[in-house]
Amino acid sequence: MQTTTMTKTVSNGVNTEALIGARGAFEQMPEAAAFTFRSTCEWMEGTHSSNAINGYFGLGQDHERKQTYRIESDHPEVFAAADRAPTPPEIVLAALASCLSGGVAAVAQHRGIQLNQMRAMVEGDMDVRGILGMDPDVRNGFSAIRVRFEIDADATEDEIAALVAQSQKRSAVFDILTNPTNVHVTVA
Incomplete structure (x- = not known):
């Protein structure tokens, strides 16, 4: 009797091989695992502000992202604000x-x-x-x-x-x- 084993391919969009590889690298160089993430918040007016997220430190050096990401925040009208975010x-x-x-x-x-x-x-x-x-x-x-x-x-x-x-x-x-x-x- 012959047994056939089928391997199921899964695609959730996560490169787990790279993540496992990073774990191995960090075991060899734990100092490379020290990251510092940054956000810069600019007040616009009232309770409205805009955060810019781009650079971070990791793997022993500073990095820039492909683009600057922005997250705005505000408060709702029930707090006498403009509710813009x-x-x-x-x-x-x-x-x-x-x-x-x-x-x-x-x-x-x-x-x-x-x-x-x-x-x-x-x-x-x-x-x-x-x-x-x-x-x-x-x-x-x-x-x-x-x-x-x-x-x-x-x-x-x-x-x-x-x-x-x-x-x-x-x-x-x-x-x-x-x-x-x-x-x-x-x-x-």
């Missing part, structure tokens, strides 16, 4: 969803799981009395964040749950939100 907290929620989704795609690619469709819905609860200085016992940021995935993949429910769990374990933005980070603010 999402609020900064909404941008944080978008960053979390993007980071987790990218991680799911990478892990799925590495594990040979084809993604057909994925959506992450993120909600964050905030009591704005903290931001407005009305109650010192109310924090300024989110009191809770919820992420709910809808994933259609050629995988079992357990395999999909494992993708999300591994993405969460390796997500930079999840780590930033769930662990204290030293933040230093200065005036030039």
Whole structure:
């Protein structure tokens, strides 16, 4: 009796071979793994600002992106603003969803799981009395964040749950939100 093994090709758009190769290189030269990302925010007017994201430091040198990316922020009309862009907290929620989704795609690619469709819905609860200085016992940021995935993949429910769990374990933005980070603010 002859047994035939079929290899399934998966394409989620993630070059996992390059990522695995980078891990090997960073094991040999850990100092190359130290990256510094940058954003420059210009105030426009009122609560409207525009962030320019381009250069970063990594692999022992400065790099420029192919283009400068811009992220604008503002506040909604209920806060007496012009509502020209999402609020900064909404941008944080978008960053979390993007980071987790990218991680799911990478892990799925590495594990040979084809993604057909994925959506992450993120909600964050905030009591704005903290931001407005009305109650010192109310924090300024989110009191809770919820992420709910809808994933259609050629995988079992357990395999999909494992993708999300591994993405969460390796997500930079999840780590930033769930662990204290030293933040230093200065005036030039």
